[in-house]
Amino acid sequence: MEKAKLKKIYIAVGIAILLLAIGFYLYYFYPQVIPGLASTSLKQDVYVLIVGLDDRESVVEGEISADAIVLAQLYVDNKELKISNIILEEKPSFGESIDAEKLTAFLADIGKLASVELNYYFTISYQGFIDLVDKLGGITITREEELNVPDLNLALKQGNNNLSGEEALNYARFYDYTKDEQDRAKRQQEIISAIIDKALQETTLVNIPQMFNTAISTYNSIETNLEYTLVVDLIEFLIKNREISINYGVIAE
Numbered sequence: 001m002e003k004a005k006l007k008k009i010y011i012a013v014g015i016a017i018l019l020l021a022i023g024f025y026l027y028y029f030y031p032q033v034i035p036g037l038a039s040t041s042l043k044q045d046v047y048v049l050i051v052g053l054d055d056r057e058s059v060v061e062g063e064i065s066a067d068a069i070v071l072a073q074l075y076v077d078n079k080e081l082k083i084s085n086i087i088l089e090e091k092p093s094f095g096e097s098i099d100a101e102k103l104t105a106f107l108a109d110i111g112k113l114a115s116v117e118l119n120y121y122f123t124i125s126y127q128g129f130i131d132l133v134d135k136l137g138g139i140t141i142t143r144e145e146e147l148n149v150p151d152l153n154l155a156l157k158q159g160n161n162n163l164s165g166e167e168a169l170n171y172a173r174f175y176d177y178t179k180d181e182q183d184r185a186k187r188q189q190e191i192i193s194a195i196i197d198k199a200l201q202e203t204t205l206v207n208i209p210q211m212f213n214t215a216i217s218t219y220n221s222i223e224t225n226l227e228y229t230l231v232v233d234l235i236e237f238l239i240k241n242r243e244i245s246i247n248y249g250v251i252a253e
Contacts, residue, residue, distance in 0.1 A: 004172060006039060010126060011231075012071070014035060014043075016021075016077070018125045021225060026208060027225060042076055042230075042233035042234065042236065043076065044071075044077075044239040045073070045074060045075050045076055045229070046072075046074040046116050046120070046121055047071065047072070047116050047117070047119070047120065048071075048072045048074075048118075048236065049069070049070070049071055049072075049086075049106075049107055049110055049120070049121045050069075050071075050072060050121075050122045050123075051065065051068065051069055051070075051106075051122070051124075052068030052069075052070075052123075052125075052126070052129065053065070053124065053125045053126075054066070054067035054126070055125055064089050064098060065091050065092065065094070066092045066093075066094045067091065067093050067126075068085070068086070069085070069086035069087075069110070071083070071084045071086055071090075071110065071114055071116070074234075074237075076237070078245070078246045079241050080141070080244065080245045080247065080248050081244055081246045082248075082249065083246065083247070083248050083249070084248070084250060085188070085251070086113070086114070086251050087251070087252040087253070088252075089253050092148060093235065100225075103121055103123075106121075107119070107121055107218065112113045113251060113253065118192075120224070120226050120230075121188075121223075121224065122125065122224045122226070123223045123224070126169060129165065129169055130164075130165030130168075130169055131163070132165070133163075133168050133169075134164060134165040136198050136199065137198070138162050138163055138164050138168075139162070139168055139191070139195050139198050140160055140162050140163070140194055141156075141160070141161055141163060141190050141194050141200075141228050142160050142161070142190075143157065143159065143161060145158055146243040148188075149170070149174055152164065153166075153167070153170070154170055154171060154174070156171075163194075168191055168194075168195075171187055172184075172188050174187070189248050192248070193246075215237075
């Protein structure tokens with residue numbers, strides 16, 4: 001029981017999910033917008049709560065829990081993106097299904113903890129994350145030492161390693177019982193940085209329709225209340241501001 005509990009870890013994949021899923025969302029519902037984005041301008045700061053849903057263990061028991069909770073704060077004027085792991089004493093459970101009322105209450109609770117007014121959310125399942133990373137063609141991380149976890153099919157060498165979606169998820173979720181929470185946080189930030197590097201490449205942002213052409217099924221793994229106009233503005237802002245500053249942090253109860 002304790003081992004199963006410890007394996008459920010927080011995954012800081014917020015910005016990665018946001019960048020990729022925004023592109024998919026936009027292409028799926030408004031394919032005419034890309035390429036040739038509408039002439040819009042992002043003028044307000046944006047706060048989005050990204051929730052990675054546990055759909056491998058809890059769902060089997062009839063419970064959907066939040067296995068990863070990440071707050072992404074985009075400060076437009078300063079061209080700064082702040083990504084914070086939200087660490088709660090007890091991970092919230094949404095029961096057998098998630099509805100707007102439960103998410104609204106959850107946003108209010110996290111907003112109070114983080115001292116921000118949260119209006120937007122993005123939820124994604126494990127499989128959705130795997131699919132999105134794979135559509136990017138995988139990501140690259142750099143290890144200072146080897147890492148072998150046979151149970152998770154991880155055999156990483158010192159130096160650069162190319163990870164598939166499944167490997168990226170396992171690398172972020174892996175709990176090393178000989179180390180503390182900071183070890184996981186470091187690996188989670190490695191995954192975020194690697195996906196940002198890949199997602200912000202010009203060929204990735206401009207060719208979103210081609211990248212997501214075969215990912216329609218992923219929509220079943222994603223839910224968001226981001227409005228269409230805001231999605232367009234976010235894409236345009238990211239394309240025009242490659243020099244954006246990205247900072248990582250932790251917010252705990």
